[in-house]
Amino acid sequence: MMRTWEEQVGGEVDVWPHLERLSSDVISRAALGSSYEQGKRIFLLQKELMRLASEASQFVFIPGTSFLPTTLQKRMSEIDHELKGFLKDMVITREKALKEGGAEEEDLLGYHYSFPDLESDFVEQVSMILNEVLRLYAPVPLTLKTVHKTTRLGHIQIPAGVQLFLPLLLIHRDQDIWGNDANEFNPKRFSEGVSKVTRNELAFLPFGYGPRTSIAGNYVLLEAKAVLALVLQDFSMELSPSYKHASTPLVTLKPQYGVPLILTQIKPNLPFLTLSDPMLMFASLHP
Secondary structure, X not given: OHHHHHHOOOOEEEHHHHHXXXXXXXXXHHHHOOOHHHHHHHHHHHHHHHHHHHHHOOOOOOOOHHHOOOHHHHHHHHHHHHHHHHHHHHHHHHHHHHHOOOOOOOOOOOOOOOOOOOOHHHHHHHHHHHHHHHHHOOOOOEEEEEOOOOEEEOOEEEOOOOEXXXXXXXXXOOHHHHXXXXXXXXXXXXXXXXXXXXXXXXXXXXXXXXXXXXXXHHHHHHHHHHHHHHHHHHEEEEEOOOOXXXXXXXXXXXXXXOOEEEEEXXXXXXXXXXXXXXXXXXXXXXX
């Protein structure tokens, strides 16, 4: 990825497909010790499944319709079957290699991961930036929760079996909680931690909460910090004039028109980023 960007320094680069592929490769290697190329079919199938699921959600739900042999339902079943087969084969192959000593224990099946030694100030700054990005653009903008037993929320009694939709984009931008600048990009609001800024209210849920919290949450943040540490040592960046700010939900939130940036390579003899650089750079990137 970095070598590709070096070849396009000074021009416009849509970094979104590069970062998407990098994330896929990291997930493949960390989870099962495979590369993106080996797991490419899996990610392509996942994309198709998300698109079909999004299409299915546009129809009015009628109980029992999910069992009808429609073209959409058939394709989703085929993808589900193929994905499970791929993943099962990968796990079996990896476990066999580990038992026979033919692979290093450096993925989640073996569990070993090393993190670059970063300056604590840099990590703190980037943590604040990532929290603010996750607040404004939650990975999953809407979540569904099922009530399993009669529950009372304030003066509202919710019977068992009811499904609740939690609009995270609205919760994360509630001015009663986040203040009058709730719609503005201000990472410094997290300078004293999440509990302080939310006044201990359950109002920051980028990866869910409780037993259904995404198990990938901490890993995603770890990956993001490591990648940023590498990228920001070699490049400075600014939004391209062609950038269009249009986030679109397709199960997860994605940039509809990509993320075109103008990259400038940092000279090798320049010192590493100063304390304020990450904050200033990301402030300039926010539209």
